[in-house]
Amino acid sequence: MSYQKEVHIAQLAVQRATILTQRVFHGTKGTESKDDRSPVTVGDYGAQALIIHAIQHNFPNDEIVGEEEASTLRQNPNLTTQIWDLVKAAQLDDTAAEQELGGPLESPEQMLQAIDAGRSAGGLRGRIWALDPIDGTKGFLRGGQYAVCLALIEDGDVKVGVLACPNLPVDDSAPLSADVGEKGSDGEGRGVLFAAVFRTGATSRPLGQGALRTSRPIRMQDVPDITQATFCESVEAGHSSHGDQAAIAKKLGITKESVRMDSQAKYGSIARGAGDLYLRLPVRADYEEKIWDHAAGDLIVREAGGKVTDAEGKPLDFGRGRTLKDNKGVVAAPKTVHQQVLDAVKSVLSSK
Numbered sequence: 001m002s003y004q005k006e007v008h009i010a011q012l013a014v015q016r017a018t019i020l021t022q023r024v025f026h027g028t029k030g031t032e033s034k035d036d037r038s039p040v041t042v043g044d045y046g047a048q049a050l051i052i053h054a055i056q057h058n059f060p061n062d063e064i065v066g067e068e069e070a071s072t073l074r075q076n077p078n079l080t081t082q083i084w085d086l087v088k089a090a091q092l093d094d095t096a097a098e099q100e101l102g103g104p105l106e107s108p109e110q111m112l113q114a115i116d117a118g119r120s121a122g123g124l125r126g127r128i129w130a131l132d133p134i135d136g137t138k139g140f141l142r143g144g145q146y147a148v149c150l151a152l153i154e155d156g157d158v159k160v161g162v163l164a165c166p167n168l169p170v171d172d173s174a175p176l177s178a179d180v181g182e183k184g185s186d187g188e189g190r191g192v193l194f195a196a197v198f199r200t201g202a203t204s205r206p207l208g209q210g211a212l213r214t215s216r217p218i219r220m221q222d223v224p225d226i227t228q229a230t231f232c233e234s235v236e237a238g239h240s241s242h243g244d245q246a247a248i249a250k251k252l253g254i255t256k257e258s259v260r261m262d263s264q265a266k267y268g269s270i271a272r273g274a275g276d277l278y279l280r281l282p283v284r285a286d287y288e289e290k291i292w293d294h295a296a297g298d299l300i301v302r303e304a305g306g307k308v309t310d311a312e313g314k315p316l317d318f319g320r321g322r323t324l325k326d327n328k329g330v331v332a333a334p335k336t337v338h339q340q341v342l343d344a345v346k347s348v349l350s351s352k
């Protein structure tokens, strides 16, 4: 199977969803206090509805594991109306592409049903889409990085992965800096759409409308000297241990500060060689990583010449349900240096 239709629809669907998320992102500025989660809630539900509508129109027999569900929304008619207004308005300028996605949704009830169609339990059999409508919600609220993430998992293996990062530079060669991680902007020169299909490589293209079919291949960068590598990690210390990451960097002789950014933008950034390594080190022993937080990024990095495992060296297992219950942490690196990084990870974690 070539998955050409799947990757095409997935790219258009996340692209359309970012019309909505970008509108919400701008609306949040200066109007909401930092601890008010409502803007991101609107973005989460709206983007999930739009993407599921497109999947159901094209692949009606597939299952969907989506992060959100609509039960609380059903009890809040004001919020439902607010989201419905945004969902109605989010349409691609390209009318043929809009039709391919099934056109606009028809009613608030259809929207709620679409959101609730993301309740699959996941598992090892069949075709299952993993959807994170806004990944990096904290970054979204902070005005940093976030991503709209969609992947197709078939019989437990990721076959298609798509990541829309509205606030990353379009330019694949733009070096990573703390500024890129912290100061999200979707202005001029920003917005990139990463995609990968199993065994055919990874690509990027501008997220802006009018650039629907101009993908270029991306590759991870060679790391001839590990001491010069750039690490990416979560902004949130509760999601990945900053202290362990620093100890691992030190063990490898890396002196450069890590680049902190929210969301799967980290996977996209290392896949195109803007950074080199992504570490996610468990903070709580009982936390199970969610498949929608990793499926797209895992494939994009592997197809760009990388290797992705957990902190013990096991590949991420997407066939275990809604979570990666058999994995702890993530180590993503170019194939050539992955073992060296993993050895440092194991040594630091075992000495704790």
Ligand SMILES: Nc1ncnc2c1ncn2[C@@H]1O[C@H](COP(=O)(O)O)[C@@H](OP(=O)(O)O)[C@H]1O
Residues within 6 Å of the ligand: 067, 132, 134, 135, 136, 137, 138, 233, 234, 235, 236, 238, 239, 240, 261, 262, 263, 264, 283, 284, 287, 289, 290, 293
């Ligand atoms: N204790 C924890 N450890 C690891 N990841 C966690 C976590 N609590 C929440 N998360 C996940 O971390 C994701 C963000 O990752 P990052 O820190 O790389 O930006 C969140 O996705 P959402 O923002 O979609 O909810 C959430 O699913």
Ligand SMILES: [Mg+2]
Residues within 6 Å of the ligand: 132, 134, 135, 136, 292, 293
């Ligand atoms: Mg997420």
Ligand SMILES: [Mg+2]
Residues within 6 Å of the ligand: 044, 067, 132, 133, 134, 135, 136, 137
């Ligand atoms: Mg999310």
Ligand SMILES: [Mg+2]
Residues within 6 Å of the ligand: 067, 137
């Ligand atoms: Mg969440």
